[in-house]
Amino acid sequence: MGILGNGFSRQSLIYVIYILLLIPGIFVAVTEMGFETNIRKAIAFNLSGPVSLGVAAIFCYRRTVTMNQMKIILWAFLLPLVSTTTYLFLYTPDLREVITSTGSNFAASGGFGPNQMASVLGIGIFVLAVRFFLSKEGIVHKGFDLFLLGLLAFRALATFSRGGVITGVVMILSFLGLYYLKGNLKTKFRIKFLSLVFSGAIIFIWLMSSLQTSGLLDKRYANQDAAGREKADVTTGRSDLLAQEFSEFMDHPFLGVGVGKIKEIRLNETGIAAASHNEMSRIVAEHGLFGLFAFAILLITPLIYRIGNRQNLFFFSFYFFWLLTVNHSAMRIAAPGFIYALSLLNITYKTKPTKKQELKPVS
Structure with missing residues (x-):
C-alpha cells in the first residue's frame, strides 16, 4: 500500500x-x-x-524519516514484545522445573522456537537500550526502561538460544559506537556515564539468570553440557548443514x-x-x-x-x-x-x- x-x-x-x-x-x-x-x-x-x-x-x-518517526517505529517494536514477555512468565513461571540441560528450551520459550523467541526478544533489548541512552527523561523513566530490559533479557537468556542474545548485544554496541562518534564532548561524557550504569545492570541480570537456571546458563555460553563437559560442536549441527548446502551448490x-x-x-x-x-x-x-x-x-x-x-x-x-x-x-x-x-x-x-x-x- x-x-x-x-x-x-x-x-x-x-x-x-x-x-x-x-x-x-x-x-x-x-x-x-x-x-x-x-x-x-x-x-x-x-x-x-x-x-x-x-x-x-x-x-x-x-526514503526519509525523522528521528522522532524512527523512535515511534522502535516503540512499536517494543509494545508487542512486552506482551510476549508477559506471556512467557505466565507460561513457565518457574524455570527450574523445565531447565534441566544446556540445550535450547522450548518450554522456556512459551512453546515456540527458542531461536526465534531469542531473536525477537533481542530486538526488544536493543530498543530499550536505545531508549535508555537517547531519552532525556529523568531517573524514574530510565529506571523503568532498565527494569523492562531486565525482564526481556532474563527471558531471552532462559531460552538457552545464544544467537538472538548475541545479536542483540552486537546491535547495542553498533548503535553506541556510532552514537559516540557523532556526539559532542557533553554527549560522549553522558554515554560513558550511562554505559557504566548499563553495564552494572547487565551484570546483575546475568547473575540473577544464572541463579535461576542453577548455573546451567553459564555452561550453555561456555559450550558445555549439564555435566560440565565441553561440547564437540559449538554450532550445534549448523556447520554440517552449511557444508552440505555448499556441496549441493558445487x-x-x-x-x-x-x-x-x-x-x-x-x-x-x-x-x-x-x-x-x-x-x-x-x-x-x-x-x-x-x-x-x-x-x-x-x-x-x-x-x-x-x-x-x-x-x-x-x-x-x-x-x-x-x-x-x-x-x-x-x-x-x-x-x-x-x-x-x-x-x-x-x-x-x-x-x-x-x-x-x-x-x-x-x-
Whole structure:
C-alpha cells in the first residue's frame, strides 16, 4: 500500500532485480521435486521471507524519516514484545522445573522456537537500550526502561538460544559506537556515564539468570553440557548443514537444486527432515549463481548506500541484525527482512523551531 500510495525510488529497482533472480529456482523446483512433496507449500515457505524482504527494501530504500518517526517505529517494536514477555512468565513461571540441560528450551520459550523467541526478544533489548541512552527523561523513566530490559533479557537468556542474545548485544554496541562518534564532548561524557550504569545492570541480570537456571546458563555460553563437559560442536549441527548446502551448490552451480529442494535432498540422504539455519548457504544451494547474485545484492547495496549517506544512526545495528540472524535462524520470521529495510532509510535530525527562533527581528 505504501509503494502504491507514495511510490518508490528508482534506485530501489536493484531490489526488483533481486526478486526476479529468485524466480528461476521456482521452475527448477517444479520439475525436480518428488511427488510426495507439497510443491506450493515448499515454495511459499522458502520464498515468503526473501520476497517480503525485497518488497520492504523497495519501499524503504532512500526514503526519509525523522528521528522522532524512527523512535515511534522502535516503540512499536517494543509494545508487542512486552506482551510476549508477559506471556512467557505466565507460561513457565518457574524455570527450574523445565531447565534441566544446556540445550535450547522450548518450554522456556512459551512453546515456540527458542531461536526465534531469542531473536525477537533481542530486538526488544536493543530498543530499550536505545531508549535508555537517547531519552532525556529523568531517573524514574530510565529506571523503568532498565527494569523492562531486565525482564526481556532474563527471558531471552532462559531460552538457552545464544544467537538472538548475541545479536542483540552486537546491535547495542553498533548503535553506541556510532552514537559516540557523532556526539559532542557533553554527549560522549553522558554515554560513558550511562554505559557504566548499563553495564552494572547487565551484570546483575546475568547473575540473577544464572541463579535461576542453577548455573546451567553459564555452561550453555561456555559450550558445555549439564555435566560440565565441553561440547564437540559449538554450532550445534549448523556447520554440517552449511557444508552440505555448499556441496549441493558445487554440484548444481548454475540453477541450483530448486526452491525447497535442499530439505528433500537432506531427508533422502540422512533421514533427517531439518530445515536450513543459514539463509546464505540455502539461497546459493537452491538458486545457484542466481542466488549468489541475489545475496550479493542484499549484502553490498546497503554498504554502498552507507558510503554516500551516513545519516542513519541505526544503520549498522539493523544491518548486523539481518546478517547475523539469517546466518543462525535463516528467515523463518519476517523480522530480519523488515529490519534490513530499515537500514536503507535516511534519517533527519531536524527539530521544529521554538517560538523564540521563529521570531524575526524588527527592522
